[in-house]
Amino acid sequence: MGGDGAVVRGARICYQSAARDPGADERLIGRLMHSTPRHNTVFEHAVFRWGVKCPIFVARQWMRHRIASYNEKSLRYCAADREYYVPEGVAADDPYVAHMEASFDLYEQLLAAGWKRERARGVLGAAVYTEFIWTVNAWSLMNWLEKRLDPHAQPEHRQYADAALAIYQQVMPITAGAFVSSVLGR
Amino acid sequence: MGGDGAVVRGARICYQSAARDPGADERLIGRLMHSTPRHNTVFEHAVFRWGVKCPIFVARQWMRHRIASYNEKSLRYCAADREYYVPEGVAADDPYVAHMEASFDLYEQLLAAGWKRERARGVLGAAVYTEFIWTVNAWSLMNWLEKRLDPHAQPEHRQYADAALAIYQQVMPITAGAFVSSVLGR
């Protein structure tokens, strides 16, 4: 919702100004992004909604970002699907894979024996996939990107940030461009 | 952004369910709104952006609602326009009007004498109009509506809530309808 135009409108109501030439909006966004301390509020009027499927250990980090809205597949109300993350290079006959399969076997036995789903899920590892909807404004998105694109971030999470950055650059080219140069320093 | 469909998608990802008949989504929203405690997160995926013009005393109450994004016309960067709220029934020759006019006269004199705008605005009363952009999700909007439609709310603020409710009912008829019956009890 909104895109670069929402950022510009948010800024121009403050200054009651209008663009005088074609590049004015782009220069305005560049200044807002580059200033220290940054002007966060103008970036909050553009809002994204994403559908995400990722391992639980990635989702746990993700949901620590509190300025956003989440709704996640509930393993209290739904049975888990047999889908889990296998790191690159791990073969199908690896003990890792055997263990993940065994955990789903046990999970299904526990359910068949009358355990509640909310309790049986205790045996499912953090590599199991979950799904959620994530609604987030561009400011909070950039905060997540900055943290998750960092070289110290977990690579499995960074892959999602890389993909999200590419979409961000398509949808809000001016703002994302200013972010990449001013904040990421690329 | 989103409308009733965003609420339904937020809920259905939790339960991994699909609507089986035409009224299923409406019944789902009704249940989510009616339950105690309410399920707030599903209502956060629908987002509104409003342009508001109101007296400063209304804006001050409004901006106490923190789960939202605001950008306001700045009286540091722009000179104030001579526009202020006059309560119904107050005549053009009322001392109230004379005083508001005198405050703008003084404001302009102070600016002409070299005062900074940010300091000269000290003489302008809370009845002066301001403008802002308000981006808010449907959950936070309903919290504002509930508080500002209350009979104890200031009537000048309630008028804005009445107008916003009518727009809410047009844009998200199912969710707004459930809100009006379950929360407002109308």
Place this chain on the structure above:
Amino acid sequence: MGGDGAVVRGARICYQSAARDPGADERLIGRLMHSTPRHNTVFEHAVFRWGVKCPIFVARQWMRHRIASYNEKSLRYCAADREYYVPEGVAADDPYVAHMEASFDLYEQLLAAGWKRERARGVLGAAVYTEFIWTVNAWSLMNWLEKRLDPHAQPEHRQYADAALAIYQQVMPITAGAFVSSVLGR
């Protein structure tokens, strides 16, 4: 931090009032809690800091409460301890226990084989214990209590809410008392 006195001060600055008799503060808190819509801001000035140790599946629900601060034991930086939740009535020779032990055995083998901790944790189930520090104001605490004391909440989470309510009643007897009667309806 603060206790009942912080709530009273928050309210009395609004009204610029003072207690005229010994029961005045208690009646004031009762009215604030009982009114519809509730006055949330006055309850935000009392702040709690808790140390929590719980299964990951409980922590995941807990951290969905966003108006709070969390710092959790990181399985990126620390190796996991062999501690996990065993539901009441599950015997030491139950396949559940055997599986949880097997998951730690594999986890340790993976670490020994050079896997990073952040990746090896994928095999550890949601029943494994985690620890975190939780800083939360009384308003957000009550929202968590209301949701987690609900009969539909997961029993493993409800136990924590029961324990927290007892502490809340000790530390802020007047506010917690009004909460129990007005909101929980007990």
Place this chain on the structure above:
Amino acid sequence: MGGDGAVVRGARICYQSAARDPGADERLIGRLMHSTPRHNTVFEHAVFRWGVKCPIFVARQWMRHRIASYNEKSLRYCAADREYYVPEGVAADDPYVAHMEASFDLYEQLLAAGWKRERARGVLGAAVYTEFIWTVNAWSLMNWLEKRLDPHAQPEHRQYADAALAIYQQVMPITAGAFVSSVLGR
């Protein structure tokens, strides 16, 4: 609440580490403050409660900082006191002072004539003093300090930030010291 110790505990639970020598905690805080992107969550466990009295135009900027709790003297429930900001160098016989006095004269006439306080306040200028209680964690406090200590901030607001910084340095000397050197670059 908490002080430097709360920051240290928040960080040490992540790493499950303990200080090995007297300077270890100070070096830990220094690293957390200096890293890019900064680790905000550990700074959220220390919480401050302030009593503030300031002109309305300062309060309006202040309350735009949303990660905090506010309760303000209400001009719906209390009559305004005749107290307003007079910039340095403005004499007692200045038109500014005369106008502020006239606004209170009119305000009192309107009240005497039966106007509601909530409406009569419309004539009172933004230089009138208000009071509020502000509960804020150290992270959000530092964000406010960074923005309000900036040379471009309004001087009337900067004075409050200067005073708050001095108190911050007394109460949390290690964290505030790291903030001053790493963030403010002083």
